[in-house]
Every structure is written in structure tokens, then in C-alpha cells.
Amino acid sequence: MIFREVEDRDLILRSRHGDVEAFNVLVSRWEKRVYNYLLRQLRGREDALDLTQESFLKAYQNIGRLQEVDRFPQWLFRIAHNEAISLFRRNKRLVDDEVPEVSDGGAVSVAGSAVYPAELTLAVARALELLTPEQRETVVLKVYHGFKFDEVAEIVSCPVSTVKSRLYSAFAALKGTLAPAAKPSV
Amino acid sequence: MAPHDLRDYLFDELTAEQRTEVETYLETSPEAREELDGLRLTRKALLSVPDEEIPRRIAFVSDKVFEPSWAARVWRELWAGAPRVGFGMAAVIVAFFGGLWLAQPTLTVDGAGWQVAFGGPAQAVEAVAEPLPESGSGGEPGLTQEQVQAVVAEVVARYGAESEARLRGDLAVLVSKQGSESDARLQAAVNGLRGEAEQAWWLLKTKIDSITYTTSAEMRPAGLPR
Numbered sequence: 073m074i075f076r077e078v079e080d081r082d083l084i085l086r087s088r089h090g091d092v093e094a095f096n097v098l099v100s101r102w103e104k105r106v107y108n109y110l111l112r113q114l115r116g117r118e119d120a121l122d123l124t125q126e127s128f129l130k131a132y133q134n135i136g137r138l139q140e141v142d143r144f145p146q147w148l149f150r151i152a153h154n155e156a157i158s159l160f161r162r163n164k165r166l167v168d169d170e171v172p173e174v175s176d177g178g179a180v181s182v183a184g185s186a187v188y189p190a191e192l193t194l195a196v197a198r199a200l201e202l203l204t205p206e207q208r209e210t211v212v213l214k215v216y217h218g219f220k221f222d223e224v225a226e227i228v229s230c231p232v233s234t235v236k237s238r239l240y241s242a243f244a245a246l247k248g249t250l251a252p253a254a255k256p257s258v
Numbered sequence: 259m260a261p262h263d264l265r266d267y268l269f270d271e272l273t274a275e276q277r278t279e280v281e282t283y284l285e286t287s288p289e290a291r292e293e294l295d296g297l298r299l300t301r302k303a304l305l306s307v308p309d310e311e312i313p314r315r316i317a318f319v320s321d322k323v324f325e326p327s328w329a330a331r332v333w334r335e336l337w338a339g340a341p342r343v344g345f346g347m348a349a350v351i352v353a354f355f356g357g358l359w360l361a362q363p364t365l366t367v368d369g370a371g372w373q374v375a376f377g378g379p380a381q382a383v384e385a386v387a388e389p390l391p392e393s394g395s396g397g398e399p400g401l402t403q404e405q406v407q408a409v410v411a412e413v414v415a416r417y418g419a420e421s422e423a424r425l426r427g428d429l430a431v432l433v434s435k436q437g438s439e440s441d442a443r444l445q446a447a448v449n450g451l452r453g454e455a456e457q458a459w460w461l462l463k464t465k466i467d468s469i470t471y472t473t474s475a476e477m478r479p480a481g482l483p484r
Contacts, residue, residue, distance in 0.1 A: 099316055100315075103312055103315070103316045104309060104311065104312050105309070107310070107312045108309040108310055111310060117310075117313060121312070121313060121314070121316075124312070124316055125316050128316055133330075192303060192306050192307075193306065193307045195303070196303055196304055196306065196307045197307065200304075211304065214269060215301055215304050215305065216304070216305070216309070220271065221269075221271055239265070239269075240263075240265055243265060243297065243300060246300050246303075246304070247296050247297060247299075247300040250299070250300045250303035250304065
């Protein structure tokens, strides 16, 4: 892990001096994470892919402005976050504007009963859809990408207290739906 | 009551000391353990959905879509090569001044222009040859204004006096012959005197030009064509 961080740092420094190949390696390392971060917010693969590409383009164009090389992950995710916000505004299709499909009593209504992995995946997807975009983004950054509270705050540009509030309220909602589903069957 | 938020404990946002306090509390509180189990299960459920593989590779910066503008490339190259450019310029400057020091040049600035001589005055070479002044133009090079005026005054005085003396002599001859010669011949003689005066003035001007040219050319090193 330490080696990986050192290598990333070296790649970033080389990229700042115009080393295209170094940046290519950075892209190959981070593209999956950025893509999945955007996918969990946008829910559309094409949009997620387009924004991932756009995020890396902007990262390449602005990598000289990155002040602290060690903060590259937050910086990169912030670019992706901004791209997502821009897309929301362009398309006027904020996720919370869309009324989620009413559960047919299947995957989401799983409280109290164990489900198969595929059902659990669907339940998670549906449970995440019930969150606000801000709550969902906080959960994604914290749970799936392991950022600290202050790092999430930096990415989404809001106070740490707001990040905590969003995560706690999101987890309260998710726990009621998912915890029973994740419980191993007896 | 838990000493710290169990969610902060779950997400590893507590210090080591705080974690110890929470763990001590958990040993004594079944409700807290149950609450924490619920949170862990929720996180486990979320993590059960794995990351998707990216459908196709992101266009790398070597692709056209990532190619920066020519201005950005030039700027980046300049910026990236700044130390090299700096060292190169420093080397050129050192070489230039080192060469100057070895050649021991002498710089002379006067009314004729500026001259750089290398290695000593005997091998002096005019760096920039000023064009020769047009005849009759003011401010001849090589002499000060006062010197030029003095030379001109001397030439005018000398040739003017000679010309005047010759004219007076000729006039005296004419006056002595006046009685016997006709008006027509007198007129011809006057015309001749006028031509002679003009010739004398032309001669005077030629002399002045010659002096000016000579004084200017004296500034040239020996061997150069005049």
C-alpha cells in the first residue's frame, strides 16, 4: 500500500511535467473507482463513462494546479463530483426529482427475511435510490471509497458536520432496510 | 450511554484512546453491541454490491481527445525546460564574457562613431564604418565644430584674399585701358572677371571638401580602402 502511494506520487509528479505515459498509468489505476463513484450516483453507464472520461481530461489539464500531491484522490473525486453536478444541472434530471419505482414487495421489503446475494444486490440498489443524492454520495464516498469525513467534506465542498449528518441519516434509513436482509439465515 | 458515536467507531473516525473507551463500553452494554451489529450488517450489505468493471477503457491522454492545445504544449515544454534553458543561457553568457576577457577589447567612442579594437590599438579595426558625409553637409566627422569652422575660415581667408587681390589687379589693368577700349570690351572683361570669381569660389569649395574628406579618412586604419 505504501509502495502504491509512493508510485502514485511519482506518477503525479511526472504527469505535472508533461509525462503522458505516467498519467496514462494513473488513469488505469483510478478509472474504475471514479467510474463506479459516478455510476452509483448517475445510475446510467453511458453518463458515468462519459463523465469519467471528462474528469480525467480535466485532471490532466489541471494537474499542474494540484498543490498537494498527497491529496490527489480527493482532488480527482472532487473533479468527478463537479462533473456530476454539472450534468445534473444540464439535464435537470436530479436523481431526487425522479420518483423511485414503488417496490413490489420484493427486494426492498426484505426486512425480517434473508435474501440471496442477487436479491441483496437489488435491495441495496433500491435502498440507495431512496436516499437523497447528497446522502447517497456521502455513503458512496465513505463506505465504498473509504474517505475520511474531512476528505468527503473537501470533495463535496461542505462542512464536516454536514457530512456526518448526511451519513448518519442515510445509515439510519439503510439500516432499517438492509441490516435484516444482510443477516445470515438461520 | 456510549462515550462516543458508534457510527464514528464503525467508520474508524476515532482516536485509539476513544476506540478503547467505546470497546470498554460495548463489553458492558448489550444494546450498544446490538446497535453496532446493525450498523455492521448495513455496511456489509452495501459492500456486497461489488464495483463494476469499466465497460471500455478511458481515452488516454495520448489519444486525440486528450491532446492539449498547441499553446498549452508550448507553455508546458517551456515550463518543463526552464532549468535547461536557464543553464544554457548562463553558459552562453559565461562564454561571451570569457571571450571578451581573453580578447581584451578596447572601446572608443568619438564623433566619428564607436570603435572596438581587440588585442591592442595597433590592430584596431573599425567596427562600424560611418558613411562618408555628403559634400557640403554640416557636422563632418573627425573634427569638432570649432575645428571645422577654423579650417573653413582659414581657407576662405586665404583663397578669398588671393581672389580679391587678383580681381583688384585685373580691375586696375582694365581701368588703365578704359580710355582706349569700347564698352563692349569692358563688358566682356567684367564677364570674364565674374567667371574667374566663380572659378575661384569653386576652387575654394573643392579645397574645403578635400580637407573634410582627408580629416575624416584619417580616422581609418592603414590599409583600408578610402
